[in-house]
Amino acid sequence: MKAHAGTGRRLGGSLAEINVTPLVDVILVLLIIFMVTAPMMQRGIDVALPQAKSASGAEEERIVVTVDRTNRVWLNETPVALHMLEERLVAASKAMADPFVYLRADRAVAYGDVMAVMDRIKQAGIERVGLVTEPLPANAGAPKPRPRNR
Numbered sequence: 001m002k003a004h005a006g007t008g009r010r011l012g013g014s015l016a017e018i019n020v021t022p023l024v025d026v027i028l029v030l031l032i033i034f035m036v037t038a039p040m041m042q043r044g045i046d047v048a049l050p051q052a053k054s055a056s057g058a059e060e061e062r063i064v065v066t067v068d069r070t071n072r073v074w075l076n077e078t079p080v081a082l083h084m085l086e087e088r089l090v091a092a093s094k095a096m097a098d099p100f101v102y103l104r105a106d107r108a109v110a111y112g113d114v115m116a117v118m119d120r121i122k123q124a125g126i127e128r129v130g131l132v133t134e135p136l137p138a139n140a141g142a143p144k145p146r147p148r149n150r
Contacts, residue, residue: 050107052133062102063092064132067117069106082120089124104132 048069065085066074073080075088093099101121105114121129 048106048108049104049132049134051136053136063089063096063099063126064102064104065089065117065121067103067105067109067114069108071109071113073117082116085117085120086124089121089126093124093126098128099126100128100130101126102130102132 064074064076068074073082073085075085075092080088089101093101103114103118103121105117118129
C-alpha cells in the first residue's frame with residue numbers, strides 16, 4: 001500500500017487514534033460533582049451545642065446520645081424512641097468494660113427533657129455520663145461585669 005507524502009497514513013487502512021478530550025472532560029465534571037456533594041453526604045445530626053470553657057473532644061470508642069431541637073433522641077447516628085433507649089444502651093454497652101456515654105443536647109431543649117434522657121441512661125446501668133459542649137470563642141473568655149445596684 002502506498003502512503004501519501006507527508007501524512008504518514010495508509011490508504012484504505014483503519015485509523016487507530018482515540019480522541020480522549022471528551023473522556024477527560026466527562027471525568028473532570030464527575031470529579032467536580034463528587035467533590036461538591038461529598039461533604040453534604042457526611043452531615044450528622046444538626047444540634048446547636050451550648051458553649052463552655054472546658055469543652056474537650058474524646059477520640060476513643062464511645063456511645064453518643066443526642067437530643068435534637070425537636071426532642072428526638074438518637075443513639076450514635078440511629079434515631080431511637082425514649083422508651084427503647086435503656087434497652088439499646090444495655091446492648092451497646094455490653095462489649096465495653098467501663099461504658100461512658102456522651103450526652104449531646106441542643107441548647108433549645110428544655111432541662112427536664114435532658115434529665116429524662118439522662119435518667120434513662122442511668123437506668124441502663126451507665127454511671128459515667130459526659131455532657132458535650134462547644135468551646136467558647138477565644139475573645140469570649142472574660143466574664144461580663146455585673147451591673148451595680150444603687
